[in-house]
Amino acid sequence: MCGIAGIFHIETAKPVDPARVRLMIDAMPHRGPDGVGVWTAPGVGLGHLRLSIIDIGGGAQPMLTEDGSLAVVFNGEIYNFAEVRAELEAKGHVFRTHSDTEVILHGYRQWGEACVERFNGMFAFALFDARAQAIWLVRDRLGVKPLHYASLPDGSVIFASELKGLLAHPLLRRAPDLTAVEDYMAYGYVPDDACLVAGVKKLGAGETLRLVRGRPVLAPTRYWDVSFADRTTKKAEALEEELVALMRQAVRSRMVADVPLGAFLSGGVDSSSVVALMAEASNKAVKTCTIGFDVAALDETAYADRIARRFATDHRTRIVSPDDYALIDTLAHHFDEPFADASALPTYRVCELAREQVTVALSGDGADEAFAGYRRHRFQMQGERIRGLIPASVRQPLFGTLGRFYPKADWAPRGLRAKSTFLELAGSGEEAYAASVGVTPYALRQRLFSAEMRGHIAGHRAEDRYVKAMRDAPARDPLDRAQYADLRIWLPGDILTKTDRMSMAVSLEAREPLLDHRLVEFAARLPVSQRIRGNSGKYLMKKSMEAFLPQDILYRQKMGFVTPISDWFRGPLAGEAAGVAGGSALARTEWFDTKMLAKVAADHKSGLADHGRLLWQLLMLDKSLGRLFGLD
Incomplete structure (x- = not known):
């Protein structure tokens, strides 16, 4: 497990200042307390922070082939590296270390980009190919390890394990992407196809990105996806x-x-x-x-x-x-x-x-x-059964009307919160599931945002990515589609x-x-x-x-980690809740209706409503704005 960062000049092989690469990895010291490495060549710089796990004495990075034509920085583990190494040795490859990092170099030399299909593990790595004047960015199939990247005005592409690694580069412009604010308010996190810092991208799970000098930056390529399209017939x-x-x-x-x-x-x-x-x-x-x-x-x-x-x-x-x-x-x-x-x-x-x-x-x-294993998976199956029994021409007006007039009851057990259930049954299965995985409903977000903010994000709705993923899923059943998304x-x-x-x-x-x-x-x-x-x-x-x-x-009921955030905002964090509406970085952005924010905080404190989760969202957004954009 490590941290990686780097700079690659797309247009010409301009010199890379090692100090800039060092700044990027120094921003994430927690990812690798056991060693630091920086390597540069014309037009490229690679940095690595090491948390020593395998081959403690011989696995230092950046790692190069003997002839210096390939260089790699790698975060993660390749669990089947011993088997892949044995296969490569049988083909004549000679290894100098016992690390899984070296398997990437020899695997690429033997199989090219197809090597990633042979690796079983969690990984994010960047491999520089001097002969092709290209750099290859790779992320593992499920997205266990992160990788962020961005294009800069000087014609370079920078990448790092964490956003703070990119932010350490002085040429990265810090401006918010307001559609990512909508995404965050919907889900409670910023999905992998978005970033709060405009222009920054995250390499997706199961994706690779090849950057070649002198050529435009293309979209990433997906090398793996899970398919629910087939069924086993085994007993x-x-x-x-x-x-x-x-x-x-x-x-x-x-x-x-x-x-x-x-x-x-x-x-x-x-x-x-x-x-x-x-x-x-x-x-x-x-x-x-x-x-x-x-x-x-x-x-x-x-x-x-x-x-x-x-x-x-x-x-x-x-x-x-x-x-x-x-x-x-x-x-x-x-x-x-x-x-x-x-x-x-x-x-x-x-x-x-x-x-x-x-x-x-x-x-x-x-x-x-x-x-x-989630309760929402069972609810989705039950809801789809009901949708299948009642024609849409009856179901939509019936449940839509019930949902509009039924009182909202956030304080009640899930089974008694009929308002949201009625509204979900009125719509499609995809729309219902997209709503169920969210934390702040669309209608509430619209009331929270200022008129100006609603204008900025017009046409973008966070739930649409879930709806699209489910409709495009390689799947046979509504449960398949929910799990795929x-x-x-x-x-x-x-x-x-x-x-x-x-x-x-x-x-x-x-x-x-x-x-x-x-x-x-x-x-x-x-x-x-x-x-x-x-x-x-x-x-x-x-x-x-x-x-x-x-x-x-x-067979006991699933609990999971629970934190009493609702109690916090009626007790020790009551001041923080009130502050979100006035004087905070969040309030100064003018993205939100401050009167609505004040009402949310007041209603929660009085017990009129339970807005603990929403207040936690707002507080975490406020904290991030200060760190990302200097809006303290």
């Missing part, structure tokens, strides 16, 4: 065996490291499954860690303790207060763009705890997206961004075995009944793990 017993074998292989491949390794353990299905398979593969106690809360309703430590005892792990628990709002500025610094998933706070704390003993930690991320948008934009930034904040490498692309491809071919059955998501995964885990672990 249930065979599927269970295959799934366990794939999970076992994914976990074991991610246990290769030359540094201490452990796992996050929440006591839920996903992390418990990973720990079970780690314990099976290890000849010593697996190091596990859990964050607990001093509020009983939020605390899962008893479940994690059961799993730790069952597999005799070296387990540590730390109880923290959910009132961890003091981390706000730390979060804003590490995310760069605004990020309003409040589970980032406990994620930071569990990464911090893990880093005290290990350098690598395995997580359970990805199973909900791949195997349909989650894998393309939600997973890299929210879940993986959170894990990457919070683990890297403490110089910890997080690995996600349940996002092995072979597992994801396997899950996409499953019949719907093997993903959701009755009221249970991830059905086949849970069934497959019955030999490993207790029933009450497998």
